[in-house]
Amino acid sequence: xxxxxxxxxxxxxxxxxxxxxxxxxxxxxxxxxxxxxxxxxxxxxxxxxxxxxxxxxxxxxxxxxxxxxxxxxxxxxxxxxxxxxxxxxxxxxxxxxxxxxxxxxxxxxxxxxxxxxxxxxxxxxxxxxxxxxxxxxxxxxxxxxxxxxxxxxxxxxxxxxxxxxxxxxxxxxxxxxxxxxxxxxxxxxxxxxxxxxxxxxxxxxxxxxxxxxxxxxxxxxxxxxxxxxxxxxxxxxxxxxxxxxxxxxxxxxxxxxxxxxxxxxxxxxxxxxxxxxxxxxxxxxxxxxxxxxxxxxxxxxxxxxxxxxxxxxxxxxxxxxxxxxxxxxxxxxxxxxxxxxxxxxxxxxxxxxxxxxxxxxxxxxxxxxxxxxxxxxxxxxxxxxxxxxxxxxxxxxxxxxxxxxxxxxxxxxxxxxxxxxxxxxxxxxxxxxxxxxxxxxxxxxxxxxxxxxxxxxxxxxxxxxxxxxxxxxxxxxxxxxxxxxxxxxxxxxxxxxxxxxxxxxxxxxxxxxxxxxxxxxxxxxxxxxxxxxxxxxxxxxxxxxxxxxxxxxxxxxxxxxxxxxxxxxxxxxxxxxxxxxxxxxxxxxxxxxxxxxxxxxxxxxxxxxxxxx
Numbered sequence: 001x002x003x004x005x006x007x008x009x010x011x012x013x014x015x016x017x018x019x020x021x022x023x024x025x026x027x028x029x030x031x032x033x034x035x036x037x038x039x040x041x042x043x044x045x046x047x048x049x050x051x052x053x054x055x056x057x058x059x060x061x062x063x064x065x066x067x068x069x070x071x072x073x074x075x076x077x078x079x080x081x082x083x084x085x086x087x088x089x090x091x092x093x094x095x096x097x098x099x100x101x102x103x104x105x106x107x108x109x110x111x112x113x114x115x116x117x118x119x120x121x122x123x124x125x126x127x128x129x130x131x132x133x134x135x136x137x138x139x140x141x142x143x144x145x146x147x148x149x150x151x152x153x154x155x156x157x158x159x160x161x162x163x164x165x166x167x168x169x170x171x172x173x174x175x176x177x178x179x180x181x182x183x184x185x186x187x188x189x190x191x192x193x194x195x196x197x198x199x200x201x202x203x204x205x206x207x208x209x210x211x212x213x214x215x216x217x218x219x220x221x222x223x224x225x226x227x228x229x230x231x232x233x234x235x236x237x238x239x240x241x242x243x244x245x246x247x248x249x250x251x252x253x254x255x256x257x258x259x260x261x262x263x264x265x266x267x268x269x270x271x272x273x274x275x276x277x278x279x280x281x282x283x284x285x286x287x288x289x290x291x292x293x294x295x296x297x298x299x300x301x302x303x304x305x306x307x308x309x310x311x312x313x314x315x316x317x318x319x320x321x322x323x324x325x326x327x328x329x330x331x332x333x334x335x336x337x338x339x340x341x342x343x344x345x346x347x348x349x350x351x352x353x354x355x356x357x358x359x360x361x362x363x364x365x366x367x368x369x370x371x372x373x374x375x376x377x378x379x380x381x382x383x384x385x386x387x388x389x390x391x392x393x394x395x396x397x398x399x400x401x402x403x404x405x406x407x408x409x410x411x412x413x414x415x416x417x418x419x420x421x422x423x424x425x426x427x428x429x430x431x432x433x434x435x436x437x438x439x440x441x442x443x444x445x446x447x448x449x450x451x452x453x454x455x456x457x458x459x460x461x462x463x464x465x466x467x468x469x470x471x472x473x474x475x476x477x478x479x480x481x482x483x484x485x486x487x488x489x490x491x492x493x494x495x496x497x498x499x500x501x502x503x504x505x506x507x508x509x510x511x512x513x514x515x516x517x518x519x520x521x522x523x524x525x526x527x528x529x530x531x532x533x534x535x536x537x538x539x540x541x542x543x544x545x546x547x548x549x550x551x552x553x554x555x556x557x558x559x560x561x562x563x564x565x566x567x568x569x570x571x572x573x574x575x576x577x578x579x580x581x582x583x584x585x586x587x588x589x590x591x592x593x594x595x596x597x598x599x600x601x602x603x604x605x606x607x608x609x610x611x612x613x
Contacts, residue, residue: 020046022112024043034121041087045084051082051105056103057103059098061096062090062091062098063340065088065090065339065340071084098119100119155218159182171235174229174305174335181224182221189248194246196240196241200238205229206364206367232288243281244281246276247279295402299343300394303336305396305398306334306397308330308332309406313327318380319415320416321379330374347378350381350386355375356375357373392406393406508529509527511526512527530604531600539551539558569603
C-alpha cells in the first residue's frame with residue numbers, strides 16, 4: 001500500500017514535467033518601411049520529447065510566410081531537453097503602428113504566452129543621419145593574406161575569395177554568394193568552413209560542386225567552390241560577413257642551413273610537417289533596393305523572380321454535389337517558400353474549401369528554383385456548363401524591373417444534375433383491416449432478439465454488464481502504473497533509494513525483534529545494518545564503512561534544518577548498538593532489549609520525518 005502513493009505522485013509528476021515549457025518571441029527589427037520585411041522567431045523549449053506548436057494571433061497588418069523551423073534535442077543525466085525554433089517572414093500591408101499579439105502554446109491544460117511586440121511601419125525610410133568618413137569600401141572578392149607562403153613564381157600556396165552575382169539586388173531577390181578556395185599544396189585532412197554572418201538575409205545552402213584544377217597567376221591550383229543563396233529581407237545597406245576556412249596545410253620542415261649538427265641538417269631535408277592555416281575573405285556590402293510602389297498589383301505577395309502558373313482539375317465532368325480537385329502549380333525561380341496561396345476569383349457556382357500547399361525546391365549552381373502546388377476542393381452547387389475563371393499570380397521581375405502577372409487558363413466543367421434523394425418513408429391505412437397502418441416504403445428492418453436462452457442472449461447479457469468492460473481497463477491501468485514506476489526507478493536510482501529506505505529499515509528491525517530472545521548479538525547486527533542502510537539510502541552514499549561522524553556531517557550538509565537533538569540521540573543510539581553487538585554483558589549493554597529495539601525504530605522514523613520536510 002505504500003507504493004501506490006509513490007506511483008500516483010510519479011504519474012502526476014510526469015504530467016507536470018510535460019507541462020513545463022517556455023515560449024519566447026523576437027523580431028529582427030521593430031521599425032521598417034513598406035518595402036521591408038520583419039523576421040519573427042518563436043522559440044519553444046522544455047523537458048520531454050514532445051513540445052506544443054505555437055499558435056500565431058491574427059495579424060491583419062501583415063502577410064505571414066512560414067520560413068522553416070529548427071529542432072534540437074539534448075539528453076543528459078536521464079533528462080531530455082527539447083527546443084524548437086519557428087521562423088516567419090512578415091510583409092507589411094499598411095503603414096502605421098502594427099501589433100504582433102501574444103503568441104501562445106498549450107500543453108496538458110497549461111497555456112503560456114509571449115509578450116506583444118509593436119512594429120512601426122513607415123511609408124518611406126527616415127533621412128539618414130550623417131556618418132563619419134568611412135573606410136574604403138570592401139571589395140566583392142577576398143584578399144590574399146600578405147603573409148601567405150608563396151611558391152617559386154610568387155603565387156601563394158593557399159588563398160580564398162568571395163563574390164556575389166549582383167551588388168544591388170531588390171528586396172527578396174536571390175543573390176548567389178560564391179566562396180572559392182584555392183589550394184596549391186596538399187592538405188592533411190578536410191578543410192573546415194565557417195559560414196559568414198548573414199543578418200538581414202534568409203539563406204539556402206547549395207550542394208557543393210566537384211573540385212577542379214585551374215591555373216591562376218601561372219600556378220596550378222585545386223579549386224573548391226561553396227555557394228549560398230541569400231534573400232535580403234530589407235532595403236538599404238546589408239553586409240555579408242567574412243567566410244573563414246581552417247585547414248592543415250603540408251609544409252616542408254624548416255632547417256637551419258648553418259646548424260652545426262650535420263645529422264639534423266641531413267635527415268631533416270625533404271621532411272614535411274602540418275601547419276594550421278586560417279583563411280578569411282573580406283566582408284561584402286550590398287545596396288538593397290526597395291520594390292517600387294508604382295504599378296504594384298493588389299495580388300502581389302512579395303515574390304521576386306520569374307514565375308509561370310497553370311491550373312488543372314482531376315475531373316472535367318461530374319454530378320452536382322460531387323467534389324473535384326483544383327490544382328494550381330506555380331513554377332519558376334525565387335523564394336517560392338514565401339509564396340502565399342493564390343487568391344481564387346469569385347466562383348458563386350462552387351462551394352470552396354481550404355487550400356493545401358506543398359513545395360518542391362531544387363538547388364543548383366544557378367540558384368533556387370522549383371514549384372509550389374496548391375490544391376483546393378471544389379463542389380458544384382448547380383448543374384450545367386460551369387467555368388473556373390483564370391487565376392492570377394503576381395510577382396516582381398528583377399530583369400524587367402517591373403511587376404508582372406501570370407494567369408491560368410479558364411477551365412470548363414460539365415456538372416450533371418445530382419441523383420435524386422431516397423424518398424422518405426410513407427404510410428397508408430389499409431382498408432378492411434381495422435384501420436391498421438401499413439408502410440409503403442421502409443428502409444430499416446429492426447433486429448428482433450431470439451426467444452429462449454442461447455449464445456446470442458448470453459452475449460447480449462454480458463454486453464450489458466459494466467464490470468466486464470471495466471476489468472480490462474483496470475488491468476491495463478495497473479500495468480501502465482507498474483511500468484511507469486519501474487521506469488522512474490531506473491531513471492532516478494538515488495530517489496528510489498531515498499523513498500524505500502524506511503521500508504527496508506522496518507523489515508530489518510522486525511527481523512531483529514524476532515531473533516532477539518535467542519541471539520542478541522545477531523539482532524544487534526541487524527539493527528546496525530538497518531540504521532546504516534537507512535542513512536546510506538537517505539544520504540545516497542555507501543553504507544559499508546559509514547561512521548557516525550561521516551553520517552552527522554552528511555546530514556548537516558544535506559538537511560541543514562535537522563534538529564541538533566536528533567543528531568545527539570543518533571550518536572548515543574549508535575554507541576548503544578555497538579555495546580549490544582560487541583559487549584552484551586557490559587554496563588549499559590543490558591536492560592530491556594525490546595524497548596531498545598523500539599528506540600531504534602522511533603529514531604529512524606524521527607529522522608525520516610525530518611528528512612521528508
